[in-house]
Amino acid sequence: MNSRRKFIQTSSFLGLAMSLNPDLSLLAAQDTILGHGDFKYKIDPKWGNLDPTKVPVVNCHEMVMDRKGRMILLTDEAKNNIIIYDQSGKLLATWTLGLDRAHGLSLVDEGDAEYLWVVDNGGKVVKTTLDGKVVAEIASPISQGIYTESMKWVPTETAIAPNGDLYVADGYGSQFFLQYDKNGNFIRKFGGAGQGDDQFSTAHGIAVDQRGGKEPTLMCTSRGHNSFKRFTLDGKYIETIFLPGAFVCRPVIHGENLYAGVCWSRLRYLEQTNNSGFVTILDKDNKVVSNPGGTAPEYRNGELQLMVQKEPVFKHCHDVCIDQDENIYVCQWNAGKTYPIKLTRV
Numbered sequence: 001m002n003s004r005r006k007f008i009q010t011s012s013f014l015g016l017a018m019s020l021n022p023d024l025s026l027l028a029a030q031d032t033i034l035g036h037g038d039f040k041y042k043i044d045p046k047w048g049n050l051d052p053t054k055v056p057v058v059n060c061h062e063m064v065m066d067r068k069g070r071m072i073l074l075t076d077e078a079k080n081n082i083i084i085y086d087q088s089g090k091l092l093a094t095w096t097l098g099l100d101r102a103h104g105l106s107l108v109d110e111g112d113a114e115y116l117w118v119v120d121n122g123g124k125v126v127k128t129t130l131d132g133k134v135v136a137e138i139a140s141p142i143s144q145g146i147y148t149e150s151m152k153w154v155p156t157e158t159a160i161a162p163n164g165d166l167y168v169a170d171g172y173g174s175q176f177f178l179q180y181d182k183n184g185n186f187i188r189k190f191g192g193a194g195q196g197d198d199q200f201s202t203a204h205g206i207a208v209d210q211r212g213g214k215e216p217t218l219m220c221t222s223r224g225h226n227s228f229k230r231f232t233l234d235g236k237y238i239e240t241i242f243l244p245g246a247f248v249c250r251p252v253i254h255g256e257n258l259y260a261g262v263c264w265s266r267l268r269y270l271e272q273t274n275n276s277g278f279v280t281i282l283d284k285d286n287k288v289v290s291n292p293g294g295t296a297p298e299y300r301n302g303e304l305q306l307m308v309q310k311e312p313v314f315k316h317c318h319d320v321c322i323d324q325d326e327n328i329y330v331c332q333w334n335a336g337k338t339y340p341i342k343l344t345r346v
Contacts, residue, residue, distance in 0.1 A: 026341065029313050034343060036297065039281050039290035041328060041343035043313065047089040048073075048329075048339045055080055055094060060331040060340050062105040062250075063321035066114050066130060071321060071329060073340060074105035074118065081118070082132065087323060089342070095132035099124065104157035104169075104205075104250075117158040117166070125155055125168055138168060138184060146186055147174065157250055159206040161233055162216055169220070171204040177220060179235065190235030191220070198237035201225050205250020211284055212256065219251040219258070228258075228286075241286045245306040246294075248280065254322035256284040261317030261330060265294065265308040275315035276308065279330060279343070292328070292343060293317075314341070 026045035080094040104119030127136035141147040156171030164182030175193040201224025230238040245266035267276040278294030288297035315335040328343040
């Protein structure tokens with residue numbers, strides 16, 4: 001074999017390997033321990049990697065786990081909006097709604113069955129079965145007179161209260177949270193853009209918080225404020241949890257802890273480093289206890305100090321999903337069309 005042919009063949013093999021495992025940098029970091037305190041993790045660089053020529057992704061936006069332990073991933077690749085894995089990372093199924101801006105994914109267990117709420121930035125908010133049949137849809141608030149014609153409607157997320165009420169975050173639009181009853185009837189909206197305690201800058205996500213057996217409240221993201229803001233179920237402001245330096249996505253409640261992907265950190269502005277995400281973990285008192293991929297949380301006189309990326313493992317952490325063993329599955333936006341990253345707790 002001449003040297004030119006050998007070079008071409010070697011390059012082809014390398015290209016194939018990179019296409020099947022597009023983030024080879026994870027292999028170099030697989031022995032790195034991420035996180036702090038009791039929340040430390042090792043990277044599983046191969047989990048969930050698929051053949052992108054058959055099961056492509058653009059952005060892996062969000063993930064939930066059903067009661068069978070299956071990991072359900074939402075992508076904005078219109079060929080397969082939903083990718084379903086088992087916990088070993090094996091592909092089980094795919095289906096699509098043909099959405100190229102699919103962004104938010106929530107799971108609700110209604111006893112007889114589980115359902116998904118899928119949110120597309122193009123304005124769709126739909127409820128589906130786990131195999132993709134649409135069973136309900138929320139109409140645009142503009143068409144219902146909830147918004148004026150001049151208001152933007154770019155929904156990003158949903159959450160479901162214990163009584164079945166649905167909350168929709170208009171995180172890229174007019175910065176309101178809209179509340180509907182279980183039959184889809186509009187109840188109220190709260191929030192809106194601004195700098196006040198009860199206002200938002202990128203109202204990206206929402207979750208119902210019932211930790212500690214307390215009355216359920218709403219934990220709402222204000223990403224531009226590096227904050228989560230807590231509200232009552234009827235939209236009254238309670239408190240702000242400030243996370244300096246962390247541009248957080250939706251809150252994910254698991255057990256007594258709150259987990260979130262940090263899409264980017266203050267390094268984006270301090271050092272002009274775009275790929276600067278990490279994961280943050282808060283305890284039952286909403287104190288940060290670990291930042292996998294980020295700097296160790298530090299409190300001085302009760303105030304949390306600036307948090308930024310430390311290990312360059314992640315690019316933009318958009319969501320996390322926690323399994324029964326407290327492993328973390330990290331979904332990323334704008335990360336070179338890579339699949340989710342599993343962090344195994346150690």
